[in-house]
Amino acid sequence: MFVNALFLALSEIRRNLMRSVLTMIGIVIGIASVIAMVNIGKGASASVTESVSKLGSRSLFIVPGQSKGMGGQSTTATPFELKDIEVLKNTIFSLEAVSGVENTTLTVLYADKNYHTGIRGVENDYLVIQDWQIEMGRAFEKSELRSGLSVCIVGKTVTNKLFDTGINPIGKKIRLEHFSCEAIGVLKEKGANTFGMDQDDAVLVPLKMFQRRISGSNTIHTIMSSVKKGIPLEEATIQIRRIMREQRSLSKEDEDDFSIFTMQALLSTISGITQMLTVMLGFVAAISLVVGGIGIMNIMLVSVTERTREIGIRLAIGATADDILTQFLIESIVLSALGGIIGIIVGLMISWGVSHVMDIAFIVDSLTISVALVVSMAIGILFGFVPARKAAEKNPIEALRYE
Amino acid sequence: MISLEHLGKSYGVGEIKTEVLKDINLHIEKGEFVAIMGPSGSGKSTLMNIIGCLDRPSTGKYFFEEIAIDQLNSDQRALFRRYKLGFVFQGYNLLKKTSAIENVEMPLVYQGISAKKRHSLAYEALKSVGLEAYLERDPSQLSGGQQQRVAIARAIVTNPSLLLADEPTGNLDTKKSHEIMMLLSDFHTKGSTIIMVTHEEEMAQYASRIIHLRDGEVERIEDVR
Numbered sequence: 001m002f003v004n005a006l007f008l009a010l011s012e013i014r015r016n017l018m019r020s021v022l023t024m025i026g027i028v029i030g031i032a033s034v035i036a037m038v039n040i041g042k043g044a045s046a047s048v049t050e051s052v053s054k055l056g057s058r059s060l061f062i063v064p065g066q067s068k069g070m071g072g073q074s075t076t077a078t079p080f081e082l083k084d085i086e087v088l089k090n091t092i093f094s095l096e097a098v099s100g101v102e103n104t105t106l107t108v109l110y111a112d113k114n115y116h117t118g119i120r121g122v123e124n125d126y127l128v129i130q131d132w133q134i135e136m137g138r139a140f141e142k143s144e145l146r147s148g149l150s151v152c153i154v155g156k157t158v159t160n161k162l163f164d165t166g167i168n169p170i171g172k173k174i175r176l177e178h179f180s181c182e183a184i185g186v187l188k189e190k191g192a193n194t195f196g197m198d199q200d201d202a203v204l205v206p207l208k209m210f211q212r213r214i215s216g217s218n219t220i221h222t223i224m225s226s227v228k229k230g231i232p233l234e235e236a237t238i239q240i241r242r243i244m245r246e247q248r249s250l251s252k253e254d255e256d257d258f259s260i261f262t263m264q265a266l267l268s269t270i271s272g273i274t275q276m277l278t279v280m281l282g283f284v285a286a287i288s289l290v291v292g293g294i295g296i297m298n299i300m301l302v303s304v305t306e307r308t309r310e311i312g313i314r315l316a317i318g319a320t321a322d323d324i325l326t327q328f329l330i331e332s333i334v335l336s337a338l339g340g341i342i343g344i345i346v347g348l349m350i351s352w353g354v355s356h357v358m359d360i361a362f363i364v365d366s367l368t369i370s371v372a373l374v375v376s377m378a379i380g381i382l383f384g385f386v387p388a389r390k391a392a393e394k395n396p397i398e399a400l401r402y403e
Numbered sequence: 404m405i406s407l408e409h410l411g412k413s414y415g416v417g418e419i420k421t422e423v424l425k426d427i428n429l430h431i432e433k434g435e436f437v438a439i440m441g442p443s444g445s446g447k448s449t450l451m452n453i454i455g456c457l458d459r460p461s462t463g464k465y466f467f468e469e470i471a472i473d474q475l476n477s478d479q480r481a482l483f484r485r486y487k488l489g490f491v492f493q494g495y496n497l498l499k500k501t502s503a504i505e506n507v508e509m510p511l512v513y514q515g516i517s518a519k520k521r522h523s524l525a526y527e528a529l530k531s532v533g534l535e536a537y538l539e540r541d542p543s544q545l546s547g548g549q550q551q552r553v554a555i556a557r558a559i560v561t562n563p564s565l566l567l568a569d570e571p572t573g574n575l576d577t578k579k580s581h582e583i584m585m586l587l588s589d590f591h592t593k594g595s596t597i598i599m600v601t602h603e604e605e606m607a608q609y610a611s612r613i614i615h616l617r618d619g620e621v622e623r624i625e626d627v628r
Binding site: 004015309310312313314315316317318319320321322323396397400 | 452455457458477478481482484485486488490492496497498499500509510512513514557
């Protein structure tokens with residue numbers, strides 16, 4: 001009987017193909033959006049995790065001042081100096097690399113081209129921390145760093161903006177507003193970072209040179225470092241904190257006037273946000289599923305009325321009320337399950353497309369898919385029950401008389 | 404085979420109560436071909452529905468081969484219809500957009516008979532009404548007479564104990580009507596028990612007995628042969 005009801009449902013759906021397709025669309029949209037939202041959300045957070053761990057799950061940032069959240073450091077806090085970096089380098093062996101970082105933006109010029117970009121005063125350790133390779137040319141030499149010579153390493157984006165194809169940037173003099181520096185290297189392309197910022201849109205100069213010719217002071221506003229493999233970040237953080245408190249002569253009662261951030265902390269904040277967004281978007285999508293279910297109920301009610309005579313014939317011929325109930329229930333379950341399957345395929349296609357465009361991981365979450373399938377069938381039962389019961393409760397004589 | 408004792412059917416209560424059938428006493432034997440006649444409003448359709456287990460009597464008893472039909476609940480009546488009865492209606496009542504053979508197979512589906520057996524039984528039934536060449540035709544592609552033959556095939560495919568025909572020739576011209584009556588008559592000679600409602604004297608003459616109803620009561624019973 002069940003198999004027969006299944007065949008009956010399929011042939012009924014085929015008989016009213018247009019209407020069945022329109023009915024299914026509600027479920028298709030609902031399931032597709034849930035699948036897409038969850039998969040894209042998971043893909044995004046996987047990509048964030050991956051890119052963060054790639055570029056610096058082991059890196060630490062030290063900035064002056066204390067702030068509750070990220071950014072917005074206190075202006076009154078004393079910046080760091082080169083000697084702080086020297087002390088960190090010499091005393092904390094758990095650190096693999098330490099570099100001061102100073103940032104500003106300037107217009108750079110070469111020949112008749114100019115481009116506004118980020119200028120970063122760094123040391124060679126910065127390349128180690130960022131795991132950044134030199135594509136062409138070389139890194140800074142010790143003497144250049146010590147004396148602050150006017151040399152620079154150019155990011156890929158800047159290279160493309162300033163130099164025509166075919167021109168070798170190495171050895172060329174670039175003007176940074178009022179002074180010029182010689183390009184000694186080109187950085188390997190890195191692409192956008194986790195936050196969508198183009199990392200290649202930068203020019204690196206020796207920190208000393210930055211201090212002397214751009215900022216005009218000995219201050220350093222960020223210290224970046226990376227921790228050696230196998231050493232917990234917490235341990236390194238504690239060591240840095242102790243050294244920095246000493247360096248900045250803080251007494252026991254004083255609070256830290258600097259902050260140490262890890263990429264890990266950042267990562268968990270971001271993945272927390274993406275997770276919340278995923279849940280919220282999934283919830284919104286789930287509402288459309290309910291709307292789709294109501295669509296099924298609506299059409300099934302119309303169908304039951306339309307097929308009153310058929311129900312009468314079936315009852316006269318020997319169908320029990322349960323047979324009729326089963327027939328209509330299976331029809332709505334098949335309808336919603338088909339909608340669910342199509343929705344899963346569409347949803348996967350959408351998430352594949354989006355993951356391609358947004359350059360995030362394409363993740364097929366099998367749990368979500370099976371849940372979607374079960375939910376769509378449950379919708380068929382839930383919203384198919386009322387029409388099916390209405391069909392089963394029909395009086396055979398009246399149903400046979402129905403025109 | 405069928406015995407109706409003091410059978411009554413009424414609708415409503417109190418002042419608006421209408422008695423459609425009053426104190427019907429009838430006995431129909433196995434192998435009979437009975438026609439029920441009467442003017443409209445005489446209660447012949449109601450009687451037919453009660454005999455066909457589609458409706459329940461308000462009073463009285465209805466026995467079918469010793470089964471007290473008036474005591475059955477709606478599921479039991481459905482099963483009774485499934486295994487014991489075959490219906491032919493005035494309006495054919497075939498399923499739309501469903502081939503002739505699928506229509507005929509339908510009662511067998513509810514009996515839980517395998518697809519292969521269903522097909523061969525349905526084929527035999529359609530052959531017996533002379534429609535073996537129209538198996539895959541949709542009802543809309545068949546004439547009225549042919550549709551009624553499909554309906555007859557559907558009614559006899561389960562080899563029912565009783566064949567009920569409600570105005571089977573009501574929608575057909577005289578020539579087609581006689582063809583259908585010949586067919587029913589043929590099944591009667593082969594041993595089927597048939598009860599037919601009609602208002603056409605000419606068609607009633609095919610039966611062996613005619614029960615005349617008037618105002619919900621049996622007016623007279625006429626033996627044809």
